[in-house]
Amino acid sequence: MKKYDDASWHYGGDFPPGLPQINGATHIGIFLTWFIENNLLSGEQLEDFEDDIQNVKNRTLTGSEYLMRNCDGKLTSNDLNKTGNEFAKAYYEDGTKFAKAYKDYLGDYARLLNIRVVNNLLDQDTLYRIENSWNNYDLLKTRIDERFEQWKEFKKKK
Numbered sequence: 001m002k003k004y005d006d007a008s009w010h011y012g013g014d015f016p017p018g019l020p021q022i023n024g025a026t027h028i029g030i031f032l033t034w035f036i037e038n039n040l041l042s043g044e045q046l047e048d049f050e051d052d053i054q055n056v057k058n059r060t061l062t063g064s065e066y067l068m069r070n071c072d073g074k075l076t077s078n079d080l081n082k083t084g085n086e087f088a089k090a091y092y093e094d095g096t097k098f099a100k101a102y103k104d105y106l107g108d109y110a111r112l113l114n115i116r117v118v119n120n121l122l123d124q125d126t127l128y129r130i131e132n133s134w135n136n137y138d139l140l141k142t143r144i145d146e147r148f149e150q151w152k153e154f155k156k157k158k
Helices: 007-011 021-037 043-048 050-057 063-070 082-091 097-101 105-112 134-157
Strands: 003-006 074-076
Touching: 003 007, 003 021, 007 021, 021 050, 021 063, 021 074, 021 082, 021 105, 021 134, 043 050, 050 063, 082 097, 082 134, 097 134, 105 134
Parallel strands: none
Antiparallel strands: 003 074
8 A cells, every 4th residue: 555645644744733633634625636537536435435536526525635535645546446545646646757857746736826935945834825615626626637638749759
């Protein structure tokens, strides 16, 4: 099992005092929402959490809430199907061939949501104060859709 991200890595680190722990899951939850909407979850997720998956699709439950409730705050390879994992490996991690050619998810996240960069690192205070909203998801969804199409073309060239 590969762990892509874990909310506890964020709220357990340089996390601004006074913020709820779910703020450490916002960026992961937005990414997970895209996988839910695009039917790229694992069979286990589909079988175990059908109602919550539908609630995310209906926008009555956010991806961050889904992540904390059903995935113990962690996004892992067990949560995604084969195509989902291949895309996540290429795009979620910086330094991959795809991410170097295009961008990685957090780079896109920071740019689109105007997160400050300090000494080549994302400003933790800004990062964790991003609103867990459908407006922010919609902004990122367009970019993730674009990256997914680029990834499919990139994969053909390999």
